[in-house]
Amino acid sequence: MKKLYIETYGCQMNVNDTEVVFSIMAKHGYERTEDISEADVIMANTCSIRDNAEQRIWGRIDYFNTFRKAKPELVVGILGCMAERLKDALLDTGKVNVVAGPDAYRSLPTLLEAVQEGHPQINVELSREETYGDISPVRIDRNGVSAFISIMRGCNNVCSYCVVPYTRGAERSRDYHTIVREACECVEKGYKEVTLLGQNVDSYKYEDVNFAGLLAMVAQISPELRVRFSTSHPKDISDEVIDTMAAWPNICHHIHLPVQSGNDRILEKMRRRYTREWYLERVARIRQAMPDCGITTDAIVGFCSETEEEFRDTLSIFEEVGYDAAFMFNYSERPGTLASRNYPDDIPLEVKTRRLNELIALQNSLSLESNRRDVGKTFEVLVEGPSKKDPSELCGRTGSNKMCVWKDSQHKAGDYTTVRVLDCTSATLLCELA
Numbered sequence: 001m002k003k004l005y006i007e008t009y010g011c012q013m014n015v016n017d018t019e020v021v022f023s024i025m026a027k028h029g030y031e032r033t034e035d036i037s038e039a040d041v042i043m044a045n046t047c048s049i050r051d052n053a054e055q056r057i058w059g060r061i062d063y064f065n066t067f068r069k070a071k072p073e074l075v076v077g078i079l080g081c082m083a084e085r086l087k088d089a090l091l092d093t094g095k096v097n098v099v100a101g102p103d104a105y106r107s108l109p110t111l112l113e114a115v116q117e118g119h120p121q122i123n124v125e126l127s128r129e130e131t132y133g134d135i136s137p138v139r140i141d142r143n144g145v146s147a148f149i150s151i152m153r154g155c156n157n158v159c160s161y162c163v164v165p166y167t168r169g170a171e172r173s174r175d176y177h178t179i180v181r182e183a184c185e186c187v188e189k190g191y192k193e194v195t196l197l198g199q200n201v202d203s204y205k206y207e208d209v210n211f212a213g214l215l216a217m218v219a220q221i222s223p224e225l226r227v228r229f230s231t232s233h234p235k236d237i238s239d240e241v242i243d244t245m246a247a248w249p250n251i252c253h254h255i256h257l258p259v260q261s262g263n264d265r266i267l268e269k270m271r272r273r274y275t276r277e278w279y280l281e282r283v284a285r286i287r288q289a290m291p292d293c294g295i296t297t298d299a300i301v302g303f304c305s306e307t308e309e310e311f312r313d314t315l316s317i318f319e320e321v322g323y324d325a326a327f328m329f330n331y332s333e334r335p336g337t338l339a340s341r342n343y344p345d346d347i348p349l350e351v352k353t354r355r356l357n358e359l360i361a362l363q364n365s366l367s368l369e370s371n372r373r374d375v376g377k378t379f380e381v382l383v384e385g386p387s388k389k390d391p392s393e394l395c396g397r398t399g400s401n402k403m404c405v406w407k408d409s410q411h412k413a414g415d416y417t418t419v420r421v422l423d424c425t426s427a428t429l430l431c432e433l434a
Ligand code: 5AD
Pocket: 049, 050, 161, 162, 163, 258, 260, 298, 299, 300, 329, 330, 331, 332, 333, 334
């Protein structure tokens, strides 16, 4: 057996893709190693979403190459979004032997064979059909409690700032039979939670099954199985999805609903195809059906031509919604996107960073407020394992996706238990067994 080491960057989708790659490679004589120094093949599954994500990978490529001294036949591979975006430019550095885009993983064993004969190999073909539907991923580095299941690939939205439609190609939904089968396998292996993944899960459609239908099918597998999903697009999240979430006790009440901006002119320029008013109506609809639903978001500050006043609209929508948590970013121009072709990246870095810090400070206080509202309440949590800070404590999440820690010697990873919130930080609920 040869030894394969893979580092994964970017989104949860990439984590699941790495699991698919391990599964494909296992059938061709490669076993997984977590020790880079013993690897015959070192790969990075990469992300292109922002420039700093790519910069990090360049550093890793140099690092991987330091292992060639001891092992001249070492193979270095780049997978994922950066492979798709940069293509031959990666091979031209002379530091990379294999480049494979997100739809090319079935060809990896062949590519590696050819590399062994001394020629660098590349496959960055995008597909309209590939979903890896028949492949059972080899689950990695997680707790044995919670598994990712990809339900679709690619994206058809073409938000003007976003590189994903170019790196992951057109949207396609996976056959629901294979999704349900994979979720059943997870249950048999002892998993207690699955997260259904897609760039835009609300547009899932396979034959006559839409996302609400799929959610119900997966929820039906076992009342002991928690069902989560990510990511929803505000323009597409339907009443049917919201009502399905409310109807099934094992579908977690958490929606990640990226707002990106609170200003209509900027939303239009971003090509998000909803307005502030539309977004707030969706939030109201969610809260009406599920008052306890966790709502989290993504936002970009300093998008092309964003004025101070327009940025204030992002602050105000954060306050209006009162998000439980958020991921916030400086706008990073991505070559080839509509925004890069049509609008100058004209907000100075200092201004972006000042706005970003202001938004982060606001979100920290909103997270704290949200957590304070939970003090005194009890929640069912799924135990994920010992807490990182204090091994005498366990950690686990509420349905709304808040992290809890509590002293406990009775339970173990995969158990459900009930905790009472005693106190909190902006990131964690500090609890006791109820
Ligand atoms: N610059 C900054 N942030 C971006 N995102 C996507 N593209 C960019 C970009 N060019 C953010 C969005 C998205 C999250 C995954 O990354 O907020 O929801």
